[in-house]
Amino acid sequence: MSKCLKLNTQRSVAGYLLILGCSGRKCEGRNFAPALELYDGGNFRVLRRYLKENGWPPGLIIKIISAKYGIIDATTFIESYDQRLDEKMAQKMNPEVMHSLKEIGLPTSVFINLGKDYLPAVSCITTLFNAENIIYADGGIGQKQRKLKQWLEGLPNRTATVSILKSNTYPLYFFPDWDDYVYEPFQTEETHEDRQPERKKYAHEIFGKKAPYDGMLLSLAQLKNKKGILNRLHKQQEPFVLRDELRIPGRMSIFGDCGAFSYVADHSPHFEPREAATLYHQFGFNLGASVDHIPHPSMPTTEKERRMELTASYAKKFLDTWNFHGYLFKPIGSIQGVTADHYARFVHEYIDMGYKHVALGGLVRRKDSEILEIVAAVREALQKSTGGKDENVWVHLFGILRPELLSSFRNLGVSSFDSASYLRKAWMSSDRNYLAPDGNGWYGTIRVPISTSKAMRDAAQANSISSEQLRELESQCLSSLKRFNGTPKSKEEVLTAVDEYGPLLERKGEGNHFVDKHNALMNDQPWKECKCQICKKLGIQVVVFRGSNRNRRRGFHNTWVFYHKILNK
Secondary structure, rough: OOOOOOOOOOOOOOOEEEEEEOOOOOOOOOOEEHHHHHOOOHHHHHHHHHHHHHHOOOOOEEEEOOOOOOEEEEOOOOOOOOOOHHHHHHHHHHHHHHHHHHOOOOOEEEEEEEEOOOHHOOOOHHHHOOHEEEOOOOOOOOHHHHHHHHHOOOOOOOOOOOOOOOOOOEEEEEEEOOOOEOOOOOOOOOHHHOOOHHHHHHHHHHHHHHOOEEEEEEEEEEHHHHOOOHHHHOOOOOOOHHHHOOOOOOOOOOEEEEOHHHOOOOOOOOOOOOHHHHHEEEEEEEEOEOOOOOOOOOOHHHHHHHHHHHHHHOOOOOOHHHHHHHHOOOOEEEEEOOOOHHHHHHHHHHHHHHHOEEEEEEOOOOOHHHHHHHHHHHHHHHHOOOOOOOOOEEEOOOOOOHHHHHHHHHHHOOOOEEEEEEHHHHHHOOOOEEOOOOOOOOOOOHHHHHOOOHHHHHHHHHHOOOOHHHHHHHHHHHHHHOOOOOOHHHHHHHHHHHHHHHHHEEEEEEEEOOHHHHHHHOOOHHHHHOOOOHHHHHHHHEEOOOOOHHHHHHHHHHHHHHHHHHHHH
């Protein structure tokens, strides 16, 4: 056992320290994951439940005594193993544990929840921390878990907020908008739709208080691409208010970014920091991200390094501009990196700059494992940088919606993310277009393409079908869908008409692969079980793949199911 030394009080003040023993029980299906997520004993379940519901207290550092890995952070990636620590091994581990804990500084409070065989690993801990600040969990397993919960709940716990919040459930979801509206009321024939501007409706207008997002994200890239509502408003001479134009309710936030992917191939970003800050102010954004430049993996190392440093320098200039003018929007520091260590390093720098909100960019094309590694590294860096502070840093993930990682995002304190993937699946996927009402699984669609489209005219010509015959086949499909009432007879009528029109949809080498999907959809009729306004109003029409006005409604449905049945279940 290590020799006890006199307490050194000259070290820096830290936040809060939790020391747990590893768990013999591991989460099923997880092999390589952050320790916080791999261990599945009672203490870890209490801890994850607290973090999910409350977020991470600023400066909370969690150390785990592991039989295989020694002393590790809760964010350290480990493999599953079957090994138990005994008293002799714990004594041998003591010097390593003391050295690791010494690096932390002087926590305001220390909570130790270890079994008796693990306690020798932290003997003489009073040589590192004030004894009056150390709490040992005692009693039975249930008592220890209750005391752990009480200690966690007693910690000061606040995360920097965004200006307007619709929900207290994290992470918050921002819906990226590129003119994703529909025309009301719905008309079954797209070619005769009334598309007057006053008939435009956004998802938050259709769903009202059950809107499927906490805010909207718009990109300044619209100004350079010459499309989108920002471009239209910017051309106006009179003052404009983005919130009014989008008819966004006051409970939602409007988030702006610079659209880094739109200029990833260029040497420099399309915006200067001062310009971006001014635009966010003029448009009336609630949150605005600093200008960033993505270091694409295919680039030379020197170019990737230049872009990372440029992004950091732009973040500093952006924040300086915000401070100088006293703008009202919340400044978000965009971070770009190549490795997890890069992101962690820049987190420290951005906090030193004065940022209370950061966003991690360049993650869209990365594997789930890479994203999780980066988020874990950022969380560890944040906890080291927020010791002694009264609030934690808000963390946003740009363009990331990975259902498999949602629980990890909650556990690691991700505050918000944005993605349009559920919307766009409605028309961009070949067979995953309609999300089941319970969020478990996808359906294809009933495909009735517009007969006057070039693709259908070419297909008709290749099959020696006249224009009149093509229009008649299309008309039969639309008529059968209107008459559909759920009976076996009407179901067969739809399938017969659609599958007669369907062979024209053959893809080279695939044959008419939609027939089976049509059958599955008509057998289950999932729209009948959905509670969203789209499905209640459209019925079978919601699963018809046809024009953008109809397809986008299906995307609204997908987003609604994701938000209410997956994200906030």
